[in-house]
Amino acid sequence: MGSTEKVIKSQWLSEAFLNHQIESILDFYMRYGIQKGAGFNQSLHEDGSVKDPDHYHLVSSCRWVVNFCRGAMLSSDAKDRAKNLAVVEFGLAFIEQHHYSKDTNGFHWEIHKGQEI
Numbered sequence: 001m002g003s004t005e006k007v008i009k010s011q012w013l014s015e016a017f018l019n020h021q022i023e024s025i026l027d028f029y030m031r032y033g034i035q036k037g038a039g040f041n042q043s044l045h046e047d048g049s050v051k052d053p054d055h056y057h058l059v060s061s062c063r064w065v066v067n068f069c070r071g072a073m074l075s076s077d078a079k080d081r082a083k084n085l086a087v088v089e090f091g092l093a094f095i096e097q098h099h100y101s102k103d104t105n106g107f108h109w110e111i112h113k114g115q116e117i
Helices: 003-012 015-032 058-074 078-099
Strands: 055-057 110-112
Touching: 015 058, 015 078, 055 058, 058 078
Parallel strands: none
Antiparallel strands: 055 110
């Protein structure tokens, strides 16, 4: 590895760069990914448009919650932390209310138009 490659790699792995990446991803998710009262848009194009607003995956819903938890942990700004934690609460409520099955005492892996698939 040449010296230029080492510099680029060290910048790419720097805490500042990684924190900026996390912030920009969460900003994108905050802008395009939250369906008020309906969970998270889980199939987003790069421009923020949604492929299928009625399709939810349990793993993806959980990943969104983890990502916003991480954003809250990393934020030094109280308002940003509160926004991230509000999304966490929203996501946990969605998982509990929509992915959880009282019949099986388990979770639906996928939901489409409100039905387990």
